[in-house]
Amino acid sequence: MEAIRFRGVEKSFGDVRAVKSIDLDIPEGGIFGLLGPNGAGKSTLIRMTLGILLPDAGDIEVLGGTRTLAERGLFGYLPEERGLYPKMKVGELLRFFGRLRGLSGKDASEKASEGLERVGLEEVIKSNVDELSKGMQQKIQLLVAIQHHPRIAILDEPFSGLDPVNVELFQEIVRETVAAGTTVILSTHQMEQVERLCDTIALINQGDVVLRGDVTGIRREYGRREVRVRFSSTETPRENGLDELVEDLRAEGRDVRYRMREGITSGQILERLLGAGAEISRFEEAQASMHDIFVRVVSEGGER
Numbered sequence: 001m002e003a004i005r006f007r008g009v010e011k012s013f014g015d016v017r018a019v020k021s022i023d024l025d026i027p028e029g030g031i032f033g034l035l036g037p038n039g040a041g042k043s044t045l046i047r048m049t050l051g052i053l054l055p056d057a058g059d060i061e062v063l064g065g066t067r068t069l070a071e072r073g074l075f076g077y078l079p080e081e082r083g084l085y086p087k088m089k090v091g092e093l094l095r096f097f098g099r100l101r102g103l104s105g106k107d108a109s110e111k112a113s114e115g116l117e118r119v120g121l122e123e124v125i126k127s128n129v130d131e132l133s134k135g136m137q138q139k140i141q142l143l144v145a146i147q148h149h150p151r152i153a154i155l156d157e158p159f160s161g162l163d164p165v166n167v168e169l170f171q172e173i174v175r176e177t178v179a180a181g182t183t184v185i186l187s188t189h190q191m192e193q194v195e196r197l198c199d200t201i202a203l204i205n206q207g208d209v210v211l212r213g214d215v216t217g218i219r220r221e222y223g224r225r226e227v228r229v230r231f232s233s234t235e236t237p238r239e240n241g242l243d244e245l246v247e248d249l250r251a252e253g254r255d256v257r258y259r260m261r262e263g264i265t266s267g268q269i270l271e272r273l274l275g276a277g278a279e280i281s282r283f284e285e286a287q288a289s290m291h292d293i294f295v296r297v298v299s300e301g302g303e304r
Contacts (some may be wrong), residue, residue, distance in 0.1 A: 009058035076150035086130035178192035222288035232279035
């Protein structure tokens, strides 16, 4: 069963079509990356899923059915913009949101204490939210989103403003959340987090899904189209017929990445370079990064 199914979902704001008849399945279990540049339609899609906005057309099914607002305890949500009450004490705020999501008073108190201990903030339980640093507030936002063990947690830019130590902590907590049975939908611009965490992704651009699939398969597909070469000197061949085989290249000192034309193999690139007298210390098919794939697909347009 899919966690969420979108069928023909559309949303416009005046003359702007924010979401254009999207069909998309988000599998239950694991971590799904919802990616795209600013203004792509991701936030609109998230808000329609949560019932904050209604679609102009199409259907959204959650866990096999159409869910009512009363069932929104199925969701946990960490918004990109902080949604905390600044003058509430941290413990009270966590208990409030826990009760709002269906926890008993006792369970809400226990989850608040357990969560604060997990993120290393036990000492701020009686502090006002506005007394906390941005990183601490982001930890509180994460606890609000997951403390009631939702079936689906939507995390919008969860790593924003975090130092490397807390990024690692958030990654651990996200994995623990999935292991406990929650499907996580991760919306982020940090492609290195996508590579580390996500099982499958959808890339949205200008309201359309332009790329979808499992991360390993996508990287493998794009990697077959590039080779990475390290030359023994900075004198790297740029001509000698390479333009017949290569669409693009990027050079950093002795390291060059060649993007092969359709139908060209890495062996042909190696043969041409050696024929041009190049001295090569390393030659390998490149594993394309999600950052490179993101930039390329958004720049080129078109659905894959």
